[in-house]
Amino acid sequence: MDVSASGFLAAALSAAPLAVSQRGGPLCHELARGVLELSPRGAHAATPAFVVSAGVHGNETAPVEILAAIVDDVLAGRLPLGVRLLAVLGHPDALQSGERYLDYDMNRLFCGRHASQADAREAARAAELEAVVGEFFDTARGPRLHYDLHTAIRGSVYERFAIVPYLGGERPARQRLATLAGAGIEAVLLHSAPAATFSYHTSHHHAAESYTLELGKARAFGQNDLARFAAIDAQLRRLVAGEDARECEIPPCFAAKYDLIKQSEAFRLHLAADVENFTRLAAGSVIAEDGETRYVAADGDERILFPNPGVKPGLRAGIVIGPVSA
Ligand SMILES: [Zn+2]
Structure with a gap:
């Protein structure tokens, strides 16, 4: 090393x-x-x-x-x-x-x-x-x-x-x-x-x-x-x-709207494998499907965070987030 x-x-x-x-x-x-x-x-x-x-x-x-x-x-x-x-x-x-x-x-x-x-x-x-x-x-x-x-x-x-x-x-x-x-x-x-x-x-x-x-x-x-x-x-x-911290303009803030839970091996994430964190999700686009369940992007301001379709069923395969005021 x-x-x-x-x-x-x-x-x-x-x-x-x-x-x-x-x-x-x-x-x-x-x-x-x-x-x-x-x-x-x-x-x-x-x-x-x-x-x-x-x-x-x-x-x-x-x-x-x-x-x-x-x-x-x-x-x-x-x-x-x-x-x-x-x-x-x-x-x-x-x-x-x-x-x-x-x-x-x-x-x-x-x-x-x-x-x-x-x-x-x-x-x-x-x-x-x-x-x-x-x-x-x-x-x-x-x-x-x-x-x-x-x-x-x-x-x-x-x-x-x-x-x-x-x-x-x-x-x-x-x-x-x-x-x-x-x-x-x-x-x-x-x-x-x-x-x-x-x-x-x-x-x-x-x-x-x-x-x-x-x-x-x-x-x-x-x-x-x-x-x-x-x-x-x-x-x-x-x-x-012990000095004063540097302060700058407040950055954009987001909060989780819901988790994408992988319920079964049928789970499909409809995003590129290399999709970046905080990528904006087009309004109405299907984010993921899991059998009968479909996750659809709502308003065009939602973004994806930590997408990972490879997790075991029952675990979180991503978070859908949206902007919030600081
Ligand atoms: Zn880490």
């Missing part, structure tokens, strides 16, 4: 303890493999608590490289630390093999869902991550933030977009959306139901301001064009340093 060996990343991949000089720099605790808590000296309960996770899917390497470089810069004193930072490399074994997951998609196993897939290797890791973020946020009395960083195989009309976990019907504050735009986010999906994702877990159980961020194309280690990730990298570094 071609890895520009970062201390934090190399240690996580090899399951070796991270060698850190504790003299003078931030306080540093390795809570689990690939999980590092960094605190400025003099941090107190009201110091902002920031979880940055990457590599929950093992084939999504660019965010891992970005996070590892930030951690290494903090440890080397090249980047000031103004928050309590929990850096999480989600799935080191899958990162090692370059696979999205080994047995089961880990980002469907949070909120305790891991108990229902106890044989999957991801189950133990999801439980471990729930425990460490719980411990990390338990003592936080100031702002709590969680950015869960991903990339996607499929192209997207909006290259970089955020998913806001379900907030019980509430809308996120406009300033939060402006901060996402400042990180290079071009569109926002407001989730309309609970999910077993890492970001919903920290939002729901720890009252964190949490996002799943889809930041572009998934590529192997060493093949990422990190210039395409400059805006999120710069925003993460501002937040880690």
Whole structure:
């Protein structure tokens, strides 16, 4: 594997303890493999608590490289630390093999869902991550933030977009959306139901301001064009340093209208195999058929997200979304 060996990343991949000089720099605790808590000296309960996770899917390497470089810069004193930072490399074994997951998609196993897939290797890791973020946020009395960083195989009309976990019907504050735009986010999906994702877990159980961020194309280690990730990298570094976040004009917002559920093997998705996320669906066009059931696009403003006709029957084969005001 071609890895520009970062201390934090190399240690996580090899399951070796991270060698850190504790003299003078931030306080540093390795809570689990690939999980590092960094605190400025003099941090107190009201110091902002920031979880940055990457590599929950093992084939999504660019965010891992970005996070590892930030951690290494903090440890080397090249980047000031103004928050309590929990850096999480989600799935080191899958990162090692370059696979999205080994047995089961880990980002469907949070909120305790891991108990229902106890044989999957991801189950133990999801439980471990729930425990460490719980411990990390338990003592936080100031702002709590969680950015869960991903990339996607499929192209997207909006290259970089955020998913806001379900907030019980509430809308996120406009300033939060402006901060996402400042990180290079071009569109926002407001989730309309609970999910077993890492970001919903920290939002729901720890009252964190949490996002799943889809930041572009998934590529192997060493093949990422990190210039395409400059805006999120710069925003993460501002937040880690405790500086004010950059804010930009609020991006277009969307919400799920309904899920395309694959009820049987007769399910047919009438979209190109390489259809991009956020592709607009022509009014009246048949999106999918499943035996007697037909899904027809309504008003010309609907778009498709995460189409995947290859899932097992009973699972979601795509989401039909529509625009909402921020
Ligand atoms: Zn992902």
